[in-house]
Amino acid sequence: MATVNVTLSPLAQFLANPTNWAQNTTFSTLITILSTIVVSFVLLRPRDTEKVYYLGGVPIITAWPFFTKRYDFMRERFKESGGKMFRFNILNHQVTAMSGEKLRKVFFNEAGFNMTEGYRILMGGAPEIEDVQIQTGAEGREVRNEVDEGFIKRVLTLMRRDRISDTLPTLLSDLDIRLKELSDGERINPFRDVYDLIFQMTVRMATCQELADDRQAINTITKNYWAIEKSATPMSLLLPWLPSAAKRTKEKATTDLYNTILKYVQLRRDSASGSDSTEPIDLLIAQGHSDPSIIATIMGIIFAGVINTGMTSCWLLLYLGASPDWKENAIKEFKSLLEKYSSADSSEPLHKRLSVIPMEAWEDELPTADILIRETLRLTLSGTAIRRNLGPDIKADDVTIKHGEFLTYQIADAHFNESIYSDPMKFDPARYLEGREEDRKETFAYLGWGVGRHPCAGMKIAKLEIKLILALFLLQFDYKLVDKSGKAPKSLPVQDRNDIQQARPLGEPCYLEIHHVKA
Numbered sequence: 001m002a003t004v005n006v007t008l009s010p011l012a013q014f015l016a017n018p019t020n021w022a023q024n025t026t027f028s029t030l031i032t033i034l035s036t037i038v039v040s041f042v043l044l045r046p047r048d049t050e051k052v053y054y055l056g057g058v059p060i061i062t063a064w065p066f067f068t069k070r071y072d073f074m075r076e077r078f079k080e081s082g083g084k085m086f087r088f089n090i091l092n093h094q095v096t097a098m099s100g101e102k103l104r105k106v107f108f109n110e111a112g113f114n115m116t117e118g119y120r121i122l123m124g125g126a127p128e129i130e131d132v133q134i135q136t137g138a139e140g141r142e143v144r145n146e147v148d149e150g151f152i153k154r155v156l157t158l159m160r161r162d163r164i165s166d167t168l169p170t171l172l173s174d175l176d177i178r179l180k181e182l183s184d185g186e187r188i189n190p191f192r193d194v195y196d197l198i199f200q201m202t203v204r205m206a207t208c209q210e211l212a213d214d215r216q217a218i219n220t221i222t223k224n225y226w227a228i229e230k231s232a233t234p235m236s237l238l239l240p241w242l243p244s245a246a247k248r249t250k251e252k253a254t255t256d257l258y259n260t261i262l263k264y265v266q267l268r269r270d271s272a273s274g275s276d277s278t279e280p281i282d283l284l285i286a287q288g289h290s291d292p293s294i295i296a297t298i299m300g301i302i303f304a305g306v307i308n309t310g311m312t313s314c315w316l317l318l319y320l321g322a323s324p325d326w327k328e329n330a331i332k333e334f335k336s337l338l339e340k341y342s343s344a345d346s347s348e349p350l351h352k353r354l355s356v357i358p359m360e361a362w363e364d365e366l367p368t369a370d371i372l373i374r375e376t377l378r379l380t381l382s383g384t385a386i387r388r389n390l391g392p393d394i395k396a397d398d399v400t401i402k403h404g405e406f407l408t409y410q411i412a413d414a415h416f417n418e419s420i421y422s423d424p425m426k427f428d429p430a431r432y433l434e435g436r437e438e439d440r441k442e443t444f445a446y447l448g449w450g451v452g453r454h455p456c457a458g459m460k461i462a463k464l465e466i467k468l469i470l471a472l473f474l475l476q477f478d479y480k481l482v483d484k485s486g487k488a489p490k491s492l493p494v495q496d497r498n499d500i501q502q503a504r505p506l507g508e509p510c511y512l513e514i515h516h517v518k519a
């Protein structure tokens with residue numbers, strides 16, 4: 001069977017390029033073009049070719065659920081294609097969806113597949129330097145290039161082990177201050193209160209002391225951050241040039257976020273903090289970066305760090321609330337670590353006792369916490385990884401992936417795969433233990449921290465933050481899951497898998513009712 005020729009429809013060209021508007025002035029011409037294209041595309045059924053299944057249809061309509069119900073769209077289209085690679089168009093962009101072990105390896109290893117460009121265009125929800133209404137003396141694109149260049153290196157500099165180690169006592173003290181605000185018997189909504197803890201820690205790790213100590217500034221960052229996340233509407237992604245409320249909200253929130261951080265960058269430039277300071281903003285200033293580059297790095301860390309770390313911590317607390325045995329194992333493990341490094345009769349408060357535990361011990365001596373985090377991530381991270389081929393055309397499974405084409409790989413294809421994970425929807429941390437090691441059955445079977453060319457640059461800090469929250473929570477509070485009337489919930493909430501950023505819970509909210517215990 002011949003391959004379907006995927007050319008850009010005139011309507012898509014028209015919509016994708018607003019400069020054409022001036023040339024297409026008459027309404028009747030537009031209507032004629034529109035009806036011809038719509039009719040021709042409606043008549044175009046999905047086509048099964050030798051190697052790739054093309055979805056057909058009117059691109060904007062076919063692609064709409066990719067933005068509104070992405071998880072369902074990907075799962076259902078794969079079913080429809082018989083599990084084969086499938087293709088569709090988003091206006092003038094061609095997207096190829098990959099699945100299976102062989103293509104997973106290509107997706108995550110191919111040198112020309114660019115991650116930043118993929119997410120920027122098809123995912124959104126992240127602050128972009130071009131949205132900031134400032135006079136930088138350079139074009140937005142130039143500033144963005146400066147920001148992209150060496151971004152990972154800057155993240156890795158800030159997330160160095162010695163830096164994390166130095167900041168550990170302050171992170172614990174920050175958490176302690178916030179957790180002390182919770183009263184006995186209080187019902188907390190993890191998807192609000194735990195995220196606040198993560199914002200606090202992320203700002204501490206990525207900025208400077210003055211900002212991390214300024215609760216109001218952190219609240220402003222948090223508010224603007226959520227506004228940016230919510231601005232990723234289907235319309236704003238499909239037609240990014242179209243003036244819309246979402247676009248205005250994003251520009252305003254990004255500008256506010258920028259200015260909030262700028263105040264502290266300027267403060268640090270003006271102060272004589274010295275070249276030996278290991279405060280993040282000082283390190284970036286000492287490396288000679290411009291204000292936009294420093295602020296964009298910080299915004300990038302907040303974006304990359306907060307959602308995933310927050311989401312994992314929240315779901316882990318929920319899973320433990322429903323799994324008393326695992327909760328008990330985790331408590332025992334934290335207690336024995338505490339006893340190993342700090343005297344049992346110490347009169348010091350818990351956060352101080354925890355702060356003497358060395359970084360290496362947090363990393364290597366908590367195997368139960370490690371598998372709990374691993375399993376929570378497997379169940380929570382099911383969304384779609386995105387790339388854009390910025391390299392030459394390549395062949396994958398005999399299909400040509402052209403320069404400029406977008407690629408997707410749905411993480412659920414591995415994480416919920418019955419031939420890799422037994423009873424895949426069950427919370428079962430023991431599946432990683434010696435003898436079972438289910439995550440080793442295939443190459444890149446576990447994608448929780450990224451693999452191949454783009455492993456997570458913040459894994460160390462993210463794991464540490466989750467463990468700190470867990471230790472302080474489990475050693476200070478006993479908690480149970482309750483619904484809004486205070487009764488045990490009928491069932492554990494499940495992730496809204498179509499919520500592409502956060503996997504928030506579906507259905508009735510579930511709270512943690514906390515009671516103080518003596519450590």
Ligand code: HEM
Nearest residue numbers: 301304305308309312385448449450454455456457458462
């Ligand atoms: C539980 C928390 C986290 C999880 C589950 C997580 C997961 C991931 C995953 C799956 C990827 C690869 C995505 C892909 O291949 O498309 C990734 C990449 C990345 N992560 Fe994380 N992440 C977390 C926290 C963080 C934090 C705290 C930071 C920053 C401090 C961070 C910075 C990054 C960066 C910069 C990349 C891109 C690496 C590259 O381009 O090569 N992440 N992360």
